[in-house]
Amino acid sequence: xxxxxxxxxxxxxxxxxxxxxxxxxxxxxxxxxxxxxxxxxxxxxxxxxxxxxxxxxxxxxxxxxxxxxxxxxxxxxxxxxxxxxxxxxxxxxxxxxxxxxxxxxxxxxxxxxxxxxxxxxxxxxxxxxxxxxxxxxxxxxxxxxxxxxxxxxxxxxxxxxxxxxxxxxxxxxxxxxxxxxxxxxxxxxxxxxxxxxxxxxxxxxxxxxxxxxxxxxxxxxxxxxxxxxxxxxxxxxxxxxxxxxxxxxxxxxxxxxxxxxxxxxxxxxxxxxxxxxxxxxxxxxxxxxxxxxxxxxxxxxxxxxxxxxxxxxxxxxxxxxxxxxxxxxxxxxxxx
Numbered sequence: 361x362x363x364x365x366x367x368x369x370x371x372x373x374x375x376x377x378x379x380x381x382x383x384x385x386x387x388x389x390x391x392x393x394x395x396x397x398x399x400x401x402x403x404x405x406x407x408x409x410x411x412x413x414x415x416x417x418x419x420x421x422x423x424x425x426x427x428x429x430x431x432x433x434x435x436x437x438x439x440x441x442x443x444x445x446x447x448x449x450x451x452x453x454x455x456x457x458x459x460x461x462x463x464x465x466x467x468x469x470x471x472x473x474x475x476x477x478x479x480x481x482x483x484x485x486x487x488x489x490x491x492x493x494x495x496x497x498x499x500x501x502x503x504x505x506x507x508x509x510x511x512x513x514x515x516x517x518x519x520x521x522x523x524x525x526x527x528x529x530x531x532x533x534x535x536x537x538x539x540x541x542x543x544x545x546x547x548x549x550x551x552x553x554x555x556x557x558x559x560x561x562x563x564x565x566x567x568x569x570x571x572x573x574x575x576x577x578x579x580x581x582x583x584x585x586x587x588x589x590x591x592x593x594x595x596x597x598x599x600x601x602x603x604x605x606x607x608x609x610x611x612x613x614x615x616x617x618x619x620x621x622x623x624x625x626x627x628x629x630x631x632x633x634x635x636x637x638x639x640x641x642x643x644x645x646x647x648x649x650x651x652x653x654x655x656x657x658x659x660x661x662x663x664x665x666x667x668x669x670x671x672x673x674x675x676x677x678x679x680x681x682x683x684x685x686x687x688x689x690x691x692x693x694x695x696x
Contacts, residue, residue: 361523364429366448370488371461372435373496375527377406380415382526388419398494408498409627422447430456438464438648445473464649481507481537485596487628500626503595504528507537539593543600546581550574555633556673556688562623565616573692575612578603580664587660597622637677646674665695
């Protein structure tokens with residue numbers, strides 16, 4: 361297959377490198393000039409406990425893209441989705457599609473620009489980090505799921521699935537991609553909570569003192585999902601049914617414990633959210649990921665006070681008004 365990978369960071373770099381190695385024709389697009397230059401000069405390297413290799417690859421900045429592509433993998437931060445889709449749209453064939461390999465409900469944004477028929481949904485939960493120009497850490501395997509927005513199985517999604525098996529042999533196609541995306545939003549809310557501390561994901565989720573916070577955050581998201589008519593799907597230890605409002609605390613804690621086990625197996629100890637705050641000192645995806653939960657909740661009459669407060673805490677840290685520390689979680693405890 362001939363694909364454009366728009367965003368060559370953690371997700372796009374990891375998946376794209378495997379696709380190149382499998383013989384697919386991949387062109388990477390990234391706005392980081394030093395990253396693009398390094399890929400051109402010395403290739404794109406994958407490191408970590410899963411695999412270590414380097415591939416020769418084509419790479420350009422967004423302003424230098426030429427030609428049209430039937431398949432475009434969108435791998436940018438959620439807040440950059442709309443701008444990226446407008447930039448890539450001229451390079452998408454009339455019968456082509458954009459795949460959102462991102463966090464959040466970005467399929468809605470993509471479909472609003474290029475059309476629903478030219479949008480494919482995807483859910484990924486593997487561990488990866490951009491380390492430096494030309495180098496991506498592939499830290500731990502996780503779920504990779506593809507799905508047409510209307511749930512149909514099509515020839516194009518079958519071909520895409522076969523291609524992505526080169527990256528994740530357990531990748532699957534689903535008729536309920538929205539269920540996975542909403543499930544990831546609930547888990548994502550928990551990850552944002554862990555990111556207001558300096559502790560590892562597994563250590564945060566394992567701390568009994570804050571189990572009630574993680575449970576209540578996921579319950580808020582699940583209430584909005586159910587009110588939206590979505591049937592949430594589980595993955596990698598996260599069981600959305602364990603966070604429905606009428607579920608016992610024991611079931612919720614069990615799912616948290618399974619997520620602790622999953623995260624302890626990964627060489628990626630902290631979330632990409634934490635890296636944005638603590639290492640890269642840049643804005644996170646909080647508005648693009650958690651903002652829609654609050655907005656949709658308001659439309660449906662579902663209250664989301666914990667999610668709204670968590671967004672405020674992340675903004676405080678982004679703007680230097682608050683330090684990363686476990687005590688930040690107390691700001692959520694008081695709302696329980």
